[in-house]
Amino acid sequence: MWALPLAAHSQTPFNLNNEDQNAPANVIGGTPTIDLITVRANTPGIPLRHGNVVPGSERVQLQSAILNRGTDYSMDYATGVVYVARALKAGDAVTVSYRYTNQATQSSSLNLNGIAGFKYDIAPGAMSMTLGYGMTERTADGQVISTNLFGLNNNFNIGGGAIKGLYYFGDRQKVDANSIYDPVSAQGAADEGQSQMIVQSLQTKFMGGSLNADYQNISKNFKSFGAATSAGYNAGQLEKERGLTRIGFDLKDVKVGSSKIGSMFKTVGEGASGIDWRSYSFASGGLELNFNSQRVDSDFTRFADLAEQDREQLKKELGMSRESYSAKFASKAATMSFSTDKIEDMRAGNGLEQRKLALKTGNIDLNLGERSVDKSFTRVGSLKGDETALYGREVGLKRQWLSLEAGLLGKSYQPIKFSQSLIDSNNGSYRAQDVSVGGKGWSLEHSSRTADKGFAGFAPLDKTEEGNKEIAAIANMYGKGLKYNLGNEQNYFKNSAGIGRSFDRLTAEPFKGWTFQFDSLRLTGQEDGGSVNTIALNGKDFNVNYRKQNLGQKFNEFSSLMEFERNQLGAIAGLDRTDFSLNMNLKGSKLAYSQTSADTSTGGMSRQQFAYSDKKLQVSANAREVDPGFDSIGSMVDPEKNMLAGLKGFNEHDVNVAWQILPNLHLSFTDYSADSDSLSQFNRIQNTVLNWKPSKNTEIGYVKYSNNSNDPLSVLFANVTEKISLVQNLGRMGTFKWSDETQQFDGSNATQADFHRQYFSLETALDKNTKVKTEQTRTSYDNGDRENVSANTVSTNLSKRLGVSLTETKVDRNGDDRDESNRNYGFWYDLGSGVQIAYGYARQLNGDNGATQQNFSVGQTANLTSPDKAGATNQATMGGIKFGGGYGEQSWDGSTERTQAFSKMSIGTSKPFKFGFLSDVNLNFGVDTAADYSKWVRENKMLGFSGKIGSNSLGFNYLGQMYTNGVRAVDRTFTFATDQSDKRWLRASIFYKARTLPYGDQVMIRNFNVTAKPSKNVELTHQLVTNPEVAKGDAILGSIPQAARSSSWKLDYKNSGYFTVGGEWKEMVNEQNNALSRTGSINVTLFEKSGSPLKLSYGLEEVNGNVKRRVANRYSLQFDQKAGPNQTFSFFAGNLNYMYDIADGFKKNNWTLRMDYQLRF
Template sequence: MVRKGKNGKMMRGVGASALAISLAAAGAAQEFNAVFNDTPSASAMTLGGRPAIDIMPGLKKGLGYPLRYGNVIRGSAQVFLDGVPLKEGQDFSMDYAGGMLYLASEVRPEQSIRVSYRHDPSSKSSSAFSSLPIIALNFGTAGQLNMFLGLAGASRFADGTLMNAQDVGMNNQLAFAGGQLSGLFLVSNRTTSLTRADSASLDQGVTKQGVEGTGTLIMQNFSGDYGGVKISADYQKVDEKFAGFGMLGTAGVEAERAKQLEKEKGLQRMGLGMSGVNLGGLSFTNSYRTIEDRDGKIEYQDYAVKSAVFDLFYKSRSIDERFNRFKDLSEADREQLQKERGIDRREFGGGVNFLGSTLKFSQNDIEDRNGGVHRTALSLDSPYLKASYLDQSIDAGFQRAGNLAEAERGQWAKEVGMDRRELSLAVPKERAGFALSYSQKSLGWDQGSFDWTSASIGLGTYSLEFWRRGSNAGYGRLNALAQPELDAMIVDTLRMYDPKAGLNDKDRPWITREEGMQREFFRVTGAPAKNSTFRFDSIGIEDTSGDLRQTYFDFAAPNLSLMYRRQTIDEGFNRTFDLLESERKLFGNQRGFDRTDASLAFSFGGMQVGLKGLDVTSADGGMKRYSAEVKTKNFELRGNYREVDDSFTRVADVVDPEKDFLTTLLGYRQFDLSFKGDLLKNLKVDAFLYDSSNGNAEQRRFKHFANFIYTPDKATQVRFRLDDHQWDGIDGLLFGNSLMLAEGTRSFGRFGTLTLRHEEEQYMGSTSTRPDRETDYLKYETKLTSSTTLSTEQVRNEFADGSSERGQSYGFGWQVNKRFGFNVSQVTIDREGIGPDLSFQNFAATYDFGNNMKLGYTWYRELNSNGSGKRNYRTDLTNGTTGGFEVGGSYDEKRIDGIRTTALGNFSLKNTKPFNFGLLKNVNLSVGYNSLTDAGVWQRENELASVSAEIWGSEISAAYGQVMLPGEIRAADRTFGFKLDPSGKDPLQLNLMYKVRTTPSGGTQYIKDYDISYKVGDKFKLVHTTDFLPEQKKGDALLGSLLQPTQGRTWAVDYTPNSFAAFRFSFQDLYNLQLNTLARRTTLGVDLFRNTGSPLRIAYTSEQNTLQGGTRKTRTIYEIGFDQKPGPNQTLTFMLGYLDWLDGAPTNEPWSNWQLRLDYQLKF
């Protein structure tokens, strides 16, 4: 074919070019007939879409020319070569879906091609290589080889990048020599496209150039079975420049797998494995795999040998510090792998089976370049012995425990720098006929060790238990023990005293305070006969200051119990207050005491006898107490003897319920006897005898009491009582008092109850001043109905000095219904010789609204014969709920006739639960009022109201508070608040407070407090605060605070990249509104070695103060400080600073100076 072009030159098409175009079209569009043979109909020529005009040079970088857009509308393309129009189907062909142009004739590089077309941007783009032509080679039983050809195409990206694309590959499934090899081998090539928008095109988008290059994707898997030995090998490599991922769909790769392969560009995987190796009953398996990027790799190894008698295994994993493609991995634990970058793991172990027993061992090493965790474990499980051993050490330089996957990582972080050894042995009772256990634990480091040894044996009904634990004084790492270990220490300690004791959470802060102490415990228990038990305990607690010892024994049988306990605490022992709570209660401050407690109880013939004794001795005296009691069916008899040496001034330190009473007996010998029982039928007797004497002070106290109650029938009771009290001194009777009482009560059924009583009381002794008294009393009360009561009381008192007193009272009560009731009473007292006559009236009523809300009213009136009186009344509304609100209040008025009236009132209202109201969520409302008037003058009036709510995730609030003091001095606060994020969890935090204060003088003050902060993760934080007229809390101030006449602002930045270092910057200015002064401060600081517990601080500070009159003072401060982590016996802190005055140095002070401060403490 010959055709004349625009420049008059001839263009020729050759057969080779036509073949090349045909292959390219086959690879790009897969529409052979449609592209080359179909002629669009008139209906198909209906145009739509969006117009575009592209221009490109004749230089060809592939088999075709890519357009800027795909999804070209069929029939819309017009092509010009150097301005000469070409004819579709004769001079060019078009891949409409892929947006590729193919010319039928040769074109010189310097020629220009111009294409006008329309494209549909709404159509879904399809990959040019998602469905490539496949050339299949079938080798029968030897497998199959499929080849993919994508020789021409375009790659377009959302950012405007346009590339020429050629992709080829193969999919193999081959079988040979007992094995199978399957996988992919793909090659992609990308070259830059020279296509750009023509100046006449409506859109002028810039065509970007991508990365040129050729890349491969290799994914192969080999597996074979050779006489039961299974061998596998895997290899995967995705070049960084490989771009032909569209071919994976043609190769049968699922979409999710294809996406993962695209993420792993630049990664190489390799794996080898073998299993099923069996040599004389010995099986062997292994696997090896790696994951590599350009900087490092992850390596896994796994080997195992197993037989019927033993098995061995070895596992390892190493992760290069330079490997950084963790997020692109498909492994489920990729996040954990990233945490353990730079850490190597090795585990070696195995087991042996013999004679029905199993012996296992393992050795684990987890290391980085600074150290690691090293663990060796042994265990034996046999019918007659259970044993385990652990040896663990964690290097001091290893700081990566928190990055590990093990659940123990938190505990390992505590034990950095420590060695742990544990041994346990146990003999099962089921096989040996007895139970035996032994355990030993040691946790040491450079400053000492903590050791814990325990043993126990059980044989039949007898058991023996022993344990000892402690640490040296400089140990300092008890808090490194795991919480279950500390809890076990607590339980063991508590069970020293109570075998059934459980964990007490309150003891957790105290258990680590026993550093430097040694505890030793021994216990024997048994049951020598049926229903009989005994227990013997020996307890020792010691440190360098002294010892605390306790010996305990008890025996219990059906009719006999015996207890003996002896405590000795050295005078120098000063660790009592480091013991657990129950121990502190048991031992108290009994240093220097030798204490013995004993008790005996037995019963026979219906009689129970109990004996108790307490003996305390010390270098300064002591005390004794002996008690006895006898109980029968009809009576109880108790006796006590107490003696306290007059030199024993520490009697209050004795841990005993009677210690306050014993303190009053200092220097006394005291005896008491009590009796309670039925001497005769219907006659009850209650008697008490007390006698105490102090020989040195020549004083004696004597008391006796007897009460007799006789009940001849259910309606009658007669009571007779005698009291006598005497206090004798060196000069005779100092004080005496005796009382005789006779009383009778008779019930007349529905007619009421009558009580008559007669009393005679006498006073004696040199210190007595009260006259003798004789009293007659009558009381009658009855129920008129089931809801009404009526009562009256009459009393007459006659005194030995001639004075007398007569009183009478009447009362009436009526419970009208379940909600309402009232009471009325009247009392009159007539006096002769001892004061004016009195009368009292009282009224009270209540109404119950339900929901804990009750309304009460009381009225009280008192009058005397002198014409004066009092009146009180009160109304109460108890706090109750109604309609979702809690309401309460009261009004109380007290009056002294003609003198003074005081009134106190209050009211409160608030919602019990937050409620929603329209857009407002979690609304809280509160209103309160209280006032006080005295003698008609307002003394106080407080009004309070507040409301808060959340709207659109933020919180708004408002509050009003008013105070009025005497003289009608008033002040008020109006507060408005806003919180952007009430939860405080969002990165951006904004808190605003604006308050308007009205002062008693009529002035107005505006208070502002703005806080804003922004966090980027856990490493970066930006803060700004503004504080205008800040408040200083002061309880006696008018509104509870005083305002400081300042305005302050702060800008701060905190950056904490890791646990090693922290950086901070802050700028502050403070303006004093009264003094007209301004202070500024800038601070830069860094903390290093934070993770060691001994941080190094470096800081720079610049301060400038502008004083009244414009005087300026400026200085800079450089500081470096170090705080050593406190050790068990010493602490060290030092600070080195340099101060330099730039201007305004104080008088007699140098312009620059050095400062050094060193604090060192040593315990010895």
């Protein structure tokens, strides 16, 4: 026999207010009411509609009998319960009138008003019992409910475990209580009847492991969750899970012999639907087996009420199941593992599956796997975030991979590495393979990447880390450490279907400090392929390289190659190219030799280059030959491709020498020749420059330059120039210069006579402020003419700001040419702040006639110029104003008595300023006049204003010109433009000019332009032009308006700066003859960002109206090479084709070919 220790405490209502002498005194106040209550069976108390009854305010009547307090009944005023001391039968009527207050009703620990209940500590700390009888609950809608509650709270320790939980059972009944003063008509349904809350958990040690079991079952109508709070449970969460049943069983690390087993089962649900988790494990020695599953029924809806932290993810996976199996075996010799994962949409019967296998030994590391995602699997978005990102790219694809690293050759060798992957789509696959092996001083690697033509599964490789590694592997085929633009290459890579690449590389160190490398790349397309083989041998002072490239005639996949591949291979089908180079360092000197040859079906090229350099001598020699039919040479990858394109059909040789013969003696020599048998042309250029400084005060120079060519466009420039010069510093006596020059002109179109010219000058300073200079030039021509020029100048500074000068020049010519004698006087004065004024006077004597010139200028560093160039001085700035100008006058003696006068002045702001809401405001004004024979030749007045409102700019310009008969013409121009940044989605510019002609006619000139950019790469432009101007220098106001108007629409699409396509529609009306012209065109520009754009265009023009109908087709090709430091090249080819009527002077087909090439040296 055994007995539990028992402790009990209780409270009964039958000792409340049982003595009249203790009756409460009557209290004034409260809200009066009368309750009519029908007694139900088995109730100890009669709850009222309200608690907080005012003591002594009640009157209790049973049936027709008035009851006396203390004798017939007792009252719990706080909870509002009447306890009748008489026998009651079901159906008895009790009427209670009373007053109550609205203060909060006291409650028990069970959140119920009424009897607090009986609580027995059956086993202190291990078990307690709670009994609540007739407890009252009042709801917001006026219902009164009486509750009977029985419960046990257990916490038993059993051996090494514990059983803890709650057992609570309740019975709820609605009290038939009505108030005469406060009737309630719309009461909700009450949760009546029996209910339960069972929460139990078991934790214990079991067979060397642990056993956990959980059970939870809470009725939907259970309300007394205060009991769970007092027991330390989360009552709020338990209340949310009313109606749910939880069952859990977890067995961990249970020992069975030398093995361990585990099993977990967990379910939560309502009725037949719920969520199920299961797992099983087994471990014995080095063997481990595991199984895990999760299943979410498709009709389960109570996710928001779950306690699980991942309830939102569980909600997403409604109707889905997960299963994973794994096995692992580990020993001292090896470790092997296998796993399989499966996710399934149970309703659709599809999903994804993945399997992995790994083996690792001391020398071998093997990993392989496969994964497939059903094409019809549409629940990828319901998976976890990282799973969605991974599997979302692989819908409809099957993947396999294998990697092996094996150290089978010993410690002196690198491990053999092999990896292979496959991505399979419905119409093709992508295959990648890498193999490498090496030893001390050598390595061998193989790599291949192949994408079938129909492969459409690049999504897992598009801008992902895996895809970036594939791009890097392809780049490695073209050279170690090859630089490329990853962002651009990602776009090209996903369009590379239909190309196969296979690559081998051998590297070795044959000697200390020497490296050898052999690379072999093979390309395959749909009809043809290509190859690139390179050999490199590098030492400390020795480098030799060989490269052989071959592209098949039918290899047409250039557009599918990566950009860095095209930069290496070019885009010429059928190209067979060989490159060889040798570089050597020879103790203070360098030697370099290279050779290139290329052949195609239409022609080829060859090149040899030699260079030698040391501290004193630099020599280079080059030979280049380009076949006349090699039209695609501009597409060949070569640093000299532009030069070679200009040499098409020529055999060129050049030699350059720079020799520091002595420290004070330097020689430069250039010889260039180019011959073309196909064009029957030759070009020859030689240039020799010798500089000698025998002393620090003496310098002697010799130059000989010859240019000879039979090119019809070049014979005008054929000449030979030879010059010798001497410069001697005489110290205080000044500087002496002498030169002797001869120049011979050749060519059938040459008209200049050969000449011999001698020159000498002496310049010296008389003192620190005065300088004198004399210059003498003697020129004799082969045709017998001669010219002697003598010029003498003296200049002096009278002060720091004032200076004067005098120059006398005499020209003596033979024959009928008149001699000349000129005297020029001038002074200058510095006003400070960068402002100078200057005045000049010149008197010239020419035979019997003379002439006088005067000029005045003001500005920055004012210079004296000829009168007709008055005002050409740079503007000076002072106080935020810039200004400059001048006046010039020229008069002739004799019978003409002619005088010309010129003046020009301008003034304006030197920097923008702000005025009110206007910013960047600029103002300028100018006048330009000229008179001859006392008559106006010109009188121009100019006024300008410009400014900004925000980012919008506006301006006004006024230009007035006087016609020869004295009548004035005026242009008034208004401009407005929004921010022209190409980032703006809308740009506009407005040009409006009102022209008043000399005889009062008005012309309005307009040019309105609006551009919209609806997306990043698309631009739509509309332009309206009326009476456009044609520049004409001798016309008044400098232009002539055309009686025409035009309207055009233009759409441009630009992609990445390398490809632009545009279309334009334009309508033009000639208002003189009412001719109507409509033009449509499309233009494509390639490689624009490279600086060497290729432009293709096609246009269709239709002319009708009051003229003969004519249709013209235009198409052209234009290439403009990016200007280099020494050369430029451009090419244009176009055709104009007429239909119906042919314009005068034209044929039906009119071809235009133009090529421009410049070479600077």
